[in-house]
Amino acid sequence: xxxxxxxxxxxxxxxxxxxxxxxxxxxxxxxxxxxxxxxxxxxxxxxxxxxxxxxxxxxxxxxxxxxxxxxxxxxxxxxxxxxxxxxxxxxxxxxxxxxxxxxxxxxxxxxxxxxxxxxxxxxxxxxxxxxxxxxxxxxxxxxxxxxxxxxxxxxxxxxxxxxxxxxxxxxxxxxxxxxxxxxxxxxxxxxxxxxxxxxxxxxxxxxxxxxxxxxxxxxxxxxxxxxxxxxxxxxxxxxxxxxxxxxxxxxxxxxxxxxxxxxxxxxxxxxxxxxxxxxxxxxxxxxxxxx
Numbered sequence: 001x002x003x004x005x006x007x008x009x010x011x012x013x014x015x016x017x018x019x020x021x022x023x024x025x026x027x028x029x030x031x032x033x034x035x036x037x038x039x040x041x042x043x044x045x046x047x048x049x050x051x052x053x054x055x056x057x058x059x060x061x062x063x064x065x066x067x068x069x070x071x072x073x074x075x076x077x078x079x080x081x082x083x084x085x086x087x088x089x090x091x092x093x094x095x096x097x098x099x100x101x102x103x104x105x106x107x108x109x110x111x112x113x114x115x116x117x118x119x120x121x122x123x124x125x126x127x128x129x130x131x132x133x134x135x136x137x138x139x140x141x142x143x144x145x146x147x148x149x150x151x152x153x154x155x156x157x158x159x160x161x162x163x164x165x166x167x168x169x170x171x172x173x174x175x176x177x178x179x180x181x182x183x184x185x186x187x188x189x190x191x192x193x194x195x196x197x198x199x200x201x202x203x204x205x206x207x208x209x210x211x212x213x214x215x216x217x218x219x220x221x222x223x224x225x226x227x228x229x230x231x232x233x234x235x236x237x238x239x240x241x242x243x244x245x246x247x248x249x250x251x252x253x254x255x256x257x258x259x260x261x262x263x264x265x266x267x268x269x270x271x272x273x274x275x276x277x278x279x280x281x282x283x284x285x286x287x288x289x290x291x
Contacts, residue, residue: 009043
């Protein structure tokens with residue numbers, strides 16, 4: 001079994017590698033410059049390879065040192081994250097959301113949250129991955145899906161999956177709204193990972209004659225493409241409510257598509273939540289638009 005080097009040496013190497021300077025590393029660690037240099041030398045001796053080139057004005061990685069530093073820095077970040085999960089900061093609430101929900105709903109609504117809860121340190125984790133409440137330190141998660149989600153979770157439905165077709169006003173300026181199905185068929189379509197256009201067009205009993213269209217992996221990107229006039233996007237209505245109100249987007253046809261993949265707020269059932277977490281849960285619930 002390979003022996004793990006001294007943690008003091010690894011820590012000195014990690015900090016020195018970020019600054020590429022022993023003096024700056026010493027200031028961060030609260031020790032002398034000589035102590036940092038000695039710890040790094042001892043680490044190099046234990047490993048049997050040089051990690052830095054000593055220059056007149058600082059340090060430079062050797063090729064081995066650079067790759068080693070990347071992995072050591074990741075390991076220390078994991079240690080910090082694990083400790084933060086074990087001992088959460090007062091007032092800190094971590095919310096896991098999808099990138100589209102973060103960009104198109106949460107961020108535009110954050111000024112309201114900050115104004116009413118200035119004491120809460122709300123941290124956003126935007127990811128498509130399934131978050132682990134315990135392992136990732138998640139307090140609240142917002143996900144699109146279909147119940148049941150599990151007996152260990154409290155679930156609140158926030159928004160219906162009501163799909164509408166939207167476009168920039170400039171794209172449909174030559175048309176009368178709402179569009180006829182035939183006019184819609186001629187316009188370029190913007191596709192995301194949900195691939196809802198085939199069902200939407202089938203319900204209208206038309207075929208797509210708008211060309212291949214642009215294909216993107218996230219709904220947020222299709223909304224951005226629609227805003228720039230590149231085509232018609234199919235999106236959940238609550239995500240574009242602000243853009244429609246500001247006339248940045250228009251609903252081009254009255255028909256909608258209602259699915260069963262609604263947006264839910266998920267929290268762990270069990271121990272009493274902190275006052276900060278409870279305030280976040282109540283804020284999201286107050287913003288809900290379920291029928």
